[in-house]
Amino acid sequence: MGTVIFFDALRTAIGPTAAAYALLAVGLNMHFGYTGLLNFGQVGFMLVGAYGVAITVATFGGPLWLGVLVGIAGAVVLALILGIPTLRLRADYLAITTIAAAEILRFITRTSGSEPVTGGVFGLRQFAGGFYALNPIPPGSYLGPLSISHGRLWTMIVGWGLVAVFTLLLWALMRSPWGRIIRSIREDEDAARSLGKNVFYYKMQSLVLGGVIGAVGGAVFAVSLQTVQPDTFLPQVTFFAFAILILGGTATWIGPIIGALIFWFVIAGMQSALRRLSDAGQLPEFFGSQAVGATTLTFVGLLLMLLMIFRPQGMFGNKREMQLDVK
Amino acid sequence: MSSDAPAATDPLEGIAPEPGVAKPDPILTIDGVKRSFGGITAVNVDHLEIQRGIITGLIGPNGAGKTTLFNLMTGFDTPDTGTWRFNGAPLSGVPAHLVARRGMVRTFQLTKALSRMTVMENMQLGATGQLGERFLPSLIPGLWRRQEREITARADELLARFKLDHMRDEYAGTLSGGQRKLLEMARALMVEPELVMLDEPMAGVNPALTQSLLGHIKGLRDDESRTVVFVEHDMDVVFDISDWVVCMAEGAIIAEGPPSSIGQNAAVIEAYLGATHGQAPARRRKQAGGTDQ
Numbered sequence: 014m015g016t017v018i019f020f021d022a023l024r025t026a027i028g029p030t031a032a033a034y035a036l037l038a039v040g041l042n043m044h045f046g047y048t049g050l051l052n053f054g055q056v057g058f059m060l061v062g063a064y065g066v067a068i069t070v071a072t073f074g075g076p077l078w079l080g081v082l083v084g085i086a087g088a089v090v091l092a093l094i095l096g097i098p099t100l101r102l103r104a105d106y107l108a109i110t111t112i113a114a115a116e117i118l119r120f121i122t123r124t125s126g127s128e129p130v131t132g133g134v135f136g137l138r139q140f141a142g143g144f145y146a147l148n149p150i151p152p153g154s155y156l157g158p159l160s161i162s163h164g165r166l167w168t169m170i171v172g173w174g175l176v177a178v179f180t181l182l183l184w185a186l187m188r189s190p191w192g193r194i195i196r197s198i199r200e201d202e203d204a205a206r207s208l209g210k211n212v213f214y215y216k217m218q219s220l221v222l223g224g225v226i227g228a229v230g231g232a233v234f235a236v237s238l239q240t241v242q243p244d245t246f247l248p249q250v251t252f253f254a255f256a257i258l259i260l261g262g263t264a265t266w267i268g269p270i271i272g273a274l275i276f277w278f279v280i281a282g283m284q285s286a287l288r289r290l291s292d293a294g295q296l297p298e299f300f301g302s303q304a305v306g307a308t309t310l311t312f313v314g315l316l317l318m319l320l321m322i323f324r325p326q327g328m329f330g331n332k333r334e335m336q337l338d339v340k
Numbered sequence: 341m342s343s344d345a346p347a348a349t350d351p352l353e354g355i356a357p358e359p360g361v362a363k364p365d366p367i368l369t370i371d372g373v374k375r376s377f378g379g380i381t382a383v384n385v386d387h388l389e390i391q392r393g394i395i396t397g398l399i400g401p402n403g404a405g406k407t408t409l410f411n412l413m414t415g416f417d418t419p420d421t422g423t424w425r426f427n428g429a430p431l432s433g434v435p436a437h438l439v440a441r442r443g444m445v446r447t448f449q450l451t452k453a454l455s456r457m458t459v460m461e462n463m464q465l466g467a468t469g470q471l472g473e474r475f476l477p478s479l480i481p482g483l484w485r486r487q488e489r490e491i492t493a494r495a496d497e498l499l500a501r502f503k504l505d506h507m508r509d510e511y512a513g514t515l516s517g518g519q520r521k522l523l524e525m526a527r528a529l530m531v532e533p534e535l536v537m538l539d540e541p542m543a544g545v546n547p548a549l550t551q552s553l554l555g556h557i558k559g560l561r562d563d564e565s566r567t568v569v570f571v572e573h574d575m576d577v578v579f580d581i582s583d584w585v586v587c588m589a590e591g592a593i594i595a596e597g598p599p600s601s602i603g604q605n606a607a608v609i610e611a612y613l614g615a616t617h618g619q620a621p622a623r624r625r626k627q628a629g630g631t632d633q
């Protein structure tokens with residue numbers, strides 16, 4: 014049974030959903046890890062990216078590439094709307110505004126008034142055909158014991174490919190003088206200002222960039238599931254993305270990737286184990302099939318607590334940086 | 341120390357030691373600047389001119405409004421009323437980063453060393469007009485590598501001058517309080533400012549470092565012909581290196597003049613002795629022992 018659980022866990026860890034979450038975490042790394050911006054509404058950018066694709070294709074019959082562009086443009090607009098009034102104020106204003114904006118977006122997509130466009134609570138489907146039509150992989154089952162279908166493999170390749178592209182982009186940006194300003198803002202924005210840097214403008218660029226990466230994550234998410242529904246975009250998605258980032262190590266290029274792999278490996282492994290044990294009647298009713306989700310999350314929370322106690326810099330964080338007195 | 345005076349002809353020779361007096365070549369001119377916090381008037385300056393090319397010491401008991409005046413002048417705070425001009429151009433309402441780019445750079449009373457960046461990165465950040473600081477060019481190192489090398493060379497020179505070269509690649513967070521003050525000053529110089537505003541550059545610096553810090557401040561005037569305004573409590577230091585001293589109390593300029601005239605000024609003595617939360621200037625001498633040779 015151990016190997017079965019292992020393969021279940023591995024299949025999810027390298028799957029398209031994990032890649033989508035890795036993208037959310039890459040975006041948050043830009044915001045929080047490098048710039049120190051508290052975006053608690055990354056799921057809002059994800060929603061915009063997902064619905065950008067779904068609405069453009071399913072509602073208006075446009076091509077997929079246009080849908081992706083619409084999602085990205087939507088993310089830019091959202092970042093501007095969120096950033097312009099808040100980025101001159103204290104950090105907590107952005108936090109409150111982003112979490113509220115993400116929830117407002119979810120309510121807008123699910124109200125009956127927007128049903129003709131967004132599909133309301135039922136959401137939208139049949140918009141990913143164009144993506145799967147491009148699949149160059151011959152039909153079949155791949156990666157041996159993981160038995161991954163050619164369609165899933167295609168989304169995995171594109172999803173993780175995008176993770177690689179944006180990881181590389183941030184790596185290149187952060188080693189440049191542009192990245193130096195971004196890091197100085199995280200440390201002390203008044204110091205950056207006193208040296209002639211337009212802090213607001215750089216924060217805005219960071220917010221837009223991280224938001225766009227989140228929206229691309231949303232597009233990957235929507236295409237891989239081939240459906241969007243408002244209630245998958247709950248606030249907790251943002252907190253999973255934060256958990257992934259912190260798990261892997263903030264302000265490191267590899268943190269979001271490692272974090273996503275570990276996070277989904279543990280979640281899927283736990284779920285598989287609990288389900289199989291419960292099916293075999295080897296588990297007290299308390300943990301039974303109804304409670305698998307809650308038990309898993311409790312366990313993940315415990316794991317994060319232990320990590321913060323014993324390895325506060327995350328798996329790949331810089332310990333010396335962590336220990337410096339920041340003021 | 342009068343042998344260190346900048347030039348044979350003192351530009352402020354014969355200027356009356358009166359609050360708000362006009363000067364021959366002001367770099368900064370302040371008019372009617374007021375700032376209150378709730379009921380407290382933190383700054384209330386009718387008129388003040390800062391002469392170009394000299395070191396002006398700004399003194400006054402704690403809470404006199406010195407830091408607030410710095411904040412207002414450099415765009416970190418907004419006054420209720422008032423205007424000020426830098427090099428003849430009005431600066432009211434100009435955001436802090438543009439004030440710095442125009443040539444007025446300040447340091448902070450509580451140092452703002454960027455702890456999780458190296459000493460060299462702190463320095464490099466100070467350089468203005470970097471092509472690599474723009475989003476798209478930053479992605480192509482070939483475009484900015486040369487400029488980065490030039491900036492690094494300039495930073496290395498300054499670090500050597502400020503005796504921080506051995507800490508070059510350490511995180512700034514590992515520096516001592518005094519070294520952070522030095523770094524902050526060196527970093528401000530990377531901006532190539534015309535006017536440097538130093539808010540208590542000597543506070544918390546151990547006596548061994550104070551002398552070299554004083555030397556650096558004089559060097560700004562003598563070797564680089566920059567203008568310096570600095571806040572300091574130690575009267576020995578103020579009298580040693582200032583060409584002109586301005587004294588604030590309860591937000592207003594109560595006296596100004598050459599150092600020799602300030603020590604005996606009745607208003608200054610009154611401000612220090614009368615202020616309940618201030619300290620008499622003479623009493624600071626013991627704490628800062630070793631500064632006078």
Ligand SMILES: Nc1ncnc2c1ncn2[C@@H]1O[C@H](COP(=O)(O)OP(=O)(O)O)[C@@H](O)[C@H]1O
Nearest residue numbers: 377380382400401402403404405406407408409
């Ligand atoms: N942000 C602020 N909010 C409220 N009061 C302030 C603020 N900044 C300064 N003050 C008050 O303004 C007065 C001048 O302070 P400050 O400029 O720091 O004096 P100094 O630098 O001369 O010691 C003090 O009474 C101080 O308490």
Ligand SMILES: [Mg+2]
Nearest residue numbers: 406407408449
């Ligand atoms: Mg002060």
